[in-house]
Amino acid sequence: MKKKSFWLISLLLVFSMFLAACNSGNETSGNEKDGDKEEANTGEPVEGGKVTLAVTTAPEGVFEYAYYRSAVDAQILEFTGGSIYQVNDDLEYEPDLASWEISEDKLTYTFKFKEGVKWHNGEELTVEDWQFALETMADPAYDGERFNYVEGIKGAKAKKDGKADSIEGIKVIDDYTIAITFEEMKLNNLENLWSYPMPKKHFEGIAVADLGESEQVRTNPVGLGPFKVKSVKPGEYVELEKFADYYKGEPKLDNIVVKVIDASVANGALQNGEVDIMEVIPNQVEELEKMDHISVEETTGVGYSYIGLRFGHRDQEARTNKDDIDKFKNKDLRHALLYAIDRQAMIDAFLAGKGKVFNTVIPSTFWIAADESELNQYEYNPEKAKELLAGAGYKDVDGDGFVEDPDGEPFSISFGHYAGNATFEGRAQAIIQSWNDIGVKTELATGSLIEFNLYNDMKTEDDEALEAFFGSWSTGSDPDPSGLWANNAEWNFGRWVNEENDKLLNDALSEKAFDKDYRKEVYVEWQKLFNEEIPAIPLWENLDLYGINKRLQGVHINAVGFQTNTHEWYVTE
């Protein structure tokens, strides 16, 4: 009996881990793209109507910006929420619920709110709702993960540490005017400032510690957006209905249903019309393009893939990165590794062509992106790669077909890739093959694709097996790459440290950079530095893909997603 239950449990666990590995590791977690993809109006709009948006993971059911964690909850919040500013197609920040003025010393921002904006419960939006949000997030009892969005405000840290009852830097002037003073002058203070008001009246009487779990957040949320939550069936669907008093105009659709489906039936569900719109992945596209009533929309996004090269370790205590590994110190070697890879061929083979080769780590959709003419293109050229290797002293001394390092010692790279999607195995092998072909001996780290969570642990802990590793990021709309590539950034997994790097990144956030042209100039310089140094091998930027039933019209897709104008969506039948 004992034996039986043990086996049952271990089998269940083993099996589910296996499945979990299949599910995780989808490349792009976020969704952002640019390009005007307003659909041609082919049919006549009809009044009302219902649209189904499919998602492949269940919402966690936390419908408040300050507390949510999952990308699916964020999608629902895009329908129900409202923000101080919005991000336009070029990823620039524009006033939405409020406009702002910046003081002389660039420390104080005065926000002027729109009047007459209504919450779903009929209350009017005032600056107190925003103040409430900021105060809540700086509260010591706040257990969400976004304190960093209020951290920059003067006095927020003091409140968090329990030394103050309220944030010193917030000053309410009247119902529609509020001034926020920051601790220090930083260019992206605004981008890093929390922009979502919280319905103060709705949350009245709930302690901050209980807020995240309250009914008011989970089943009965109140927002400012074009749609409000009508019913929630956990793990299954969320039904939204239109909010007629939406401040940008009454939505055209009556209902939107966000439905959870299994990824394996996604194409079928789009085909038979049960799903009207969903994000799709490249290997679904071929089949979808054959369906007459489905259009596949694509746009360049803020997600990209690269191969990280390990330069050192992270000192977790001191929160600094140290470059103490010499393997990839030689620049010609790094260039050779890049010339060896036929990136376009890989995009065609593994991403159904839905990707774009790039040569820095700034996706082209950003306004700071450098023009390709300013960058070295590193087109596929194995001969050149071999020349570079030879020139740098990497020669095959012992005649085994692989190069040795300049000291004549054997040289090999251990390359790691995570498990997941069926194309990953081929992709990892293609990279290994490319490097072997130019004589750089490369092996798959640990001998197989690595389970995604384990892989992340290994990256974080600077595991020795990951000398080179496949990585992907989705960056969000703030163009500043410091979080991922600054010398001491936690997520600079290659631990690349370069004096010029930090100098430029800091310069781009300095007071001088309030001049947009100057800021762009600095970022272009940074991209040139990256492009020349190749501290990680840039592969491609991903295209964001959406499958949309043609009965649904008016969907505007850009780099931040497909939900920027949901109140204008309409159906033609």
Place this chain on the structure above:
Amino acid sequence: MLQYSLRRILGMIPLLFLTSIVVFSLAKFMPGDPFGGEIDPSNTNPEYIEEMREKLGYNDPIHIQYIRWVTNFVQGDFGHSTAHKIPVFDLIVDRLPNTIFLAIVSLIITYIFAFAMGMYSGRRPYTWGDNLIAGYNYVGLAIPSFVAGIIAIYFFSFQLGWFPFAGSVEVGLQPGTWDYYVSRMHHVLLPALILGLMGTASYTQFLRNDVIENSRKDFVRTARAKGTSESAIYNKHILRNSMIPLITFLGFDIATLIGGAVITETIFTYPGIGLLFLESVDRRDYAVLMTITMLLSFLTLLGNLIADLLYGIVDPRIRLG
């Protein structure tokens, strides 16, 4: 018998205790934790992750974590889901009815088909029909349920449009209305058919063999000699005797059906315990993961006990104690 039951129930305690050690260790040995995995660089800050790990005690020595978990667990506090941010108990109570409903419907389907096929096969062994049934059963046993699930969705939902392909109920129906229950039934039918029809093998073959065996026994010959009709012999005399081993399966089914629908629930996005379990593994939602596993272990032990007790009830020759 009461004494026997009590002894067995007491005997479960050390077993469950050992199981809990295995469950806890396996959960903690999984790489990563709820704060690892896919990182959203613009929304996550490393200090927060550290703070939460500290707060939830993930940095404590493993035996301390274990003792804390067991102490709470025994007191009925199953912990908090890190993903859903609500008590695990609420989460499971929310999903359990779906799973039980699916389990019962599929069990009924299994019984109906298994009895029909088993009786037919047992009465006419080694005929075409018998071989066909045996063939079907082994194919059913061999096909993984996720393959069967996807094929069924493709034909019955997408091509024929007979059944919905996901969910447990139509969007927007109010609980309590007639339409709501009809919709529930409609949604549960396809996954239940997959589970039910794929699970007939053991019942059918067991029943068949038992019927064949019994039909050679003396009491059957006596009945025949008395002139009892063939159908009465099979449907009354033999079936009754052959049901004994089947009833004991019921005990095992309790745990299997609640835990065994993991894959089917996932394919059909049917929000039950199985789907919740898989999600929690994926998100390293330890509290949920461990509670469900403990629940399943408990049900397995309980199922065994029930099976043993049923033995004694249906066949008094078997003495317990």
